[in-house]
Amino acid sequence: MARDIRTLTQPQLSAIQTACLKLAPSWPLDQMIAVSPYWPMRDEPIEQVSARLSALAGISMLMPASDYLDWYRRGLITEQALQTALAESGLGISQGELVQALERIPEQVPWQPLSGLLDEHRARHKMAWRDEITHQISQFCAAHFQQAQPMLHSNEKPDLYAHWLAVSQRDRGLSIVLDEPDLHRYFAQLPDDPHALIAQALDTFGIQNEQVELYAHAMLLDISGWGAWVAYLRWQGELSNTPQDQTLELLAIRMAWELVLWRYQESQFPGFFATLTHAWKQSMARLTDLPVQHQTQQKPLWIWARAAELSYQQQLHSMLSRPVNLSARAIQCQVAFCIDVRSEVYRRALEGQSDAIQTMGFAGFFGLPISYQPQQADVSRPQCPGLLMPSLVASHAQTDKHGAASLNAGARWQAFSKSATASFSMVESAGWIDTFKLLKKAFFASEQVHPVDKLSNSQSWSLTQNGEELSAQQKAELAAGVLHAMGFEQFAPTVLLVGHGSHSTNNLQEAGLGCGACGGQSGEVNVKVLAWLLNDKAVRAALPELGVEIPEQTRFIAALHNTTTDHIRCYGEKPDAQIESWLSSATAVAQKERAAKLDTQLADFDREALDQALIARSLDWSQTRPEWGLANNAAFVVAPRDWTRGVDLQGRSFLHDYQWQHDTDFKVLETIMTAPMLVTHWINMQYNASTTDNLHFGSGNKVLHNAVGGNIGVFEGNGGDLRTGLAMQSLHNGHDWMHQVQRLSVYLAAPKSAIKDIASRHEVVQQLIDNEWLYVFQWQSSGEISRFFQQRWWPVSAPADRQGEEQKIVQCL
Template identity: 40%
Template structure:
């Protein structure tokens, strides 16, 4: 019997096995008013889930984004109650910090005062010796049954849903496609579940009939499940939230689909369909395993759920929060705040004593790096080897909102933070190539990819896969396996690497214009009008370039004092056998490298017509200033320069000097990173070889530490931080408020780079405090799902989110210290307050304690802290006197 026959059989009418006497106490969701309330609660449950981007566009995501409208401490109580998740480190972690002197009694005392707690340092030091009770969670039906039954129904249900989602959302990994691609997630699952004999093997008879009896519409299924399970209306939001968290990885993936649809002005209900599937499984299992004991136990659970309650589909009420042992939560909050005060104390001390540098001279070179914390180290090294240089910090997409189509590709890749949408689609070409040369190069590449694709299809085919492994696999792959094991292999090419020869490859780069006729057909419509999203333009029109250039320079606070060479340095990473490699690339470029953005911006700023337009707008860029794009490889700390072939001949000597300075800066940077990599004490040549070998080692789980340790964001002139060793823990954004008319740049910084930095910070935070819920576990056990969707830990279970343990812990100690981001802005108070007042997301993050905000004075080095609801207080004042309540 084939699939078609089984599908026909499935449509045969059958009676659902749903005896009324086996149902739980009924809840009422049938009235029109009930439907409206249910719709709001479904939306609220889905909103609590943070999105998850695919591996090839891996983006640092705040895992608590859906709870940003709740105070941090209350959000911690919600996550603990609903999902058993932790948002604080174990007490032993803080006990070690107190014992080592990193957290002092003054820090404990100050933290208690900030948190409004009456705990004194002695009480807190006693508290760190006692771990709080284990977290509970809203019990799903399958979890209750697990306690009564020998079978692990919770894992079974998650595995079956994950299996279906992996097939349904597959992005090209599967050789055999799912037969129901044209259906919705819920509809295809009903077809899949009716034919899935795994449930039969678990003793679930009559599965086909019971699945057929489920409502056709997902929302009707959700309503029916809540009614049949007897979930009290007051507990429906928490129960649905718990159900989504039970399959949190796939919930995050479907939340991404809604996020992307909303950015485009549409909507997507796939996450609601996933919720319907998970609740349907509870009903199916309950009806299958029903017994007097289960019915009695489940009635007690529902009664307890009804006592918790929620208010208006929002955060938990005070009564629910109090039931979570508020004393433990208070202690944890104070300990976290004490660790943050300890870090802030040291950073504030550095910022107060920083000496302003001399900016009167024309620098030998200016280098604008991404604000990424890894750039802080290489910037300091570059300024050390070249004291006459000036470095700047700016978001790695350099302010140009593009999506990029690599040469020969058929899809575009976004190069803006995920909070923004691209306005232009830029394509790469072989510069100077005639149609014949372009055709020849691309035909060669396509033959290579065609052979590779055919070879993959053969070795994965049903008729050849077993014989292939037995007869050919070891002989064909043994040399590669040996080379990879010994670190002889070259790094895997980037996805857009067309494997051209060196001469051709050096001529490949993005163009500002719409693709020429000679190249357009190679992009299969990706750069043509048919391939564009609404509001996106092919190329960057000449009429837009001057305004873009002005906005970029003003946002960089680069409006005068130009050097002859201005370097724009994006960043990326090099590693092999690393599913999360894109997570080490530029967060401001949506998990891509900053190469395309740097090259596009340099081309715009070097355009003579743009220079003339800038002069008319009051920006006089000297005729001898040239913008040069580059890319910082954060794994090996090399800086590669691009488009040097179009650099005027008069810059040859300066280019040679620049290459020398960059080489020396790379050496200094590698020396500083060596200790964290476990390579301290080695000689320079041995150290360099070891670091480069890590980038080629297929077994290396820590090619670099990424953004581990990130803790602060500073927007100020470089003179405020010049010469300070900030330990590679700080996002540095250049900003001079005196050159910011109307404080538009300040608002852009607070609503984009600051928020992106907060997402990065909270992703690292969540992955550290509870890696099981907000991270991705052991990297060694990862298996890629669906081509690039994400990873499983092992061969089954839920899709994993967040960072692997190896990105946070070196096997002996935590490399990342989980602290909420401390933001320092050098700007007047009034515009800061006004920007907060008119931007809901920024206000939520600040007022609810998801990050800390400080303001730096220009002249006296004074620093003030913003306390939600209290205004600004002077840091270090004896009594913390309020200056603006």
């Protein structure tokens, strides 16, 4: 029986709900995409969010002071950039004082919950309270959220809080593990309702209304991995119009532990409890002011972070500031790639083979909002960005019944193996089969194809919406929309549609190296479907009425860029020998450029040896760094490719083709600024967050990863919180970081008036710009570049003084 039932007041409930919305989602392993963990807080200035997270949970959004000092001494932060950043800050100190400030940054001590205060007095031989709390909640969540229901035998899956309470009240092992007799008895006193639990905790701890949101947020950050999973379930529910939110229940579970500890200490150790109460009151008195203190302490670090960004931007601006000279040339082959930064290296290598090659950049799902479902198979997967809900289903016109049956059987077997009650017996009975598979993979390594991808080799497809096959006219309208968005002005005899995928072995986070625009999958399905559409005679016949004229001899060929080896694989009809030769040569050039970053020894390999070495790396079970993914991403360039052709962007830029003169109503620009720009921002912030604080927003050591619930995520080892974000091996080469932390710089070759109008009509875009989560620049063909900030245009050659009084303002056109 609960000893004190209360209900939340409306101000308390409102504050709790606000806190519950501050955790960003984390996608499952098989659909792993990069996500900004700060996304729900984009309505606040980035420096304010940084201070808040630092104060509440010790989370860092900045690099250590020693890293900035090292970059400065190595010339990676220039004197000019540092002077500009210091002038912008209005801090009123000299450059020398700023360097000195970096050398004596005070330690930023985060706020401590009750369990943290108790750990300060905990005997060394006993497990820390916070570690055990995280472990217990995390193990429970792993069991609760896996597909099979292992802990309570019920026809219906119980609510999260109710399930946890029932399990915890039966668990006598907690008292034994923690060496705290009778601790388990205090769980029996907890109320059945999560709202009542939270109300009791707030009342018991004396938390004022103005402190509730900060306190609740701090509690959620203590179990943020599972908070991210619950946020993902909420996100999916919103996309499918089946709203659900279990964040409040997760918060109630975390607060329940604090309440149990309070009551346990009060009853069992009354003498110490007086000391604890005093310490708690002091801790709560600090809570409200702590974020402000941390923001003041972080100010010098933010100046250095800005200087690092300016150093990169100034270098990039010098490359982009050259006037654009457009020269007409006969195009023999057009090759459309994903905007992914890894494509930039290959595109540059391919363009170097011949002036008759035109490359293009577009979001890797190629404008197809599809999910892929093999005919007669029970499984399907989204092939579009996480921001979207698939509206079409792509499947094969011909059915592979044997393959579909095999896939269904495999899915059922894997579902059974995920059950906690089945796992041990399954290993006992089937272990010898898996041992054979293990030995086969170890000694006879070959490329492993995703089970669903095995069924995607059909050249004829079916597109349905709500169970109805699309008509030829509907297919033509879909195709015309894609071609218009891609910016096709003319069509070459051969058009390659190149999706991308990655290949590595023994890598639970392999989807994180896939195409984010395809939901972490390979782009193979999307390019095959689009090539099928654009080669279809009925679709071709309907396109002229929609303003699209494709020459009869033009053929579209689907292809896949393996970003691990830089091989291009074409499907169906093969390109001619000349194009095959260009692709082969481009592969060798791209491999050579990337080799030194992968392993310095590879830099001296000849062409054939390097190719074999990269293939071997992708098949090596022990290889934890098969490729660097999108590490070191820094810019998103939206402009005609002719403007950047021949410019070495170092594999750091997302490249999206765009010609504003053909976008009369700026709908394409609006789509770019509200979709690809947000996706690239997510990627940038995920890499930044996993670098600055891998403990909270990264997944630690890849070697120690264990899958949770089949595909939910990973543990590092066998416990702790659910780990989200990127592993250290995806960011660090063992000696140095491979990703330099900086906010995304977006360059839009479009009229200033159009950019401003779109930003003003989309609150999300305006928030990202004005709260400085990213930079938006307008780039003109003359080479002039201006920054858009706070509804004004600023020339990049002058500091954007936040006060706006000394500097000249370039007004919007």
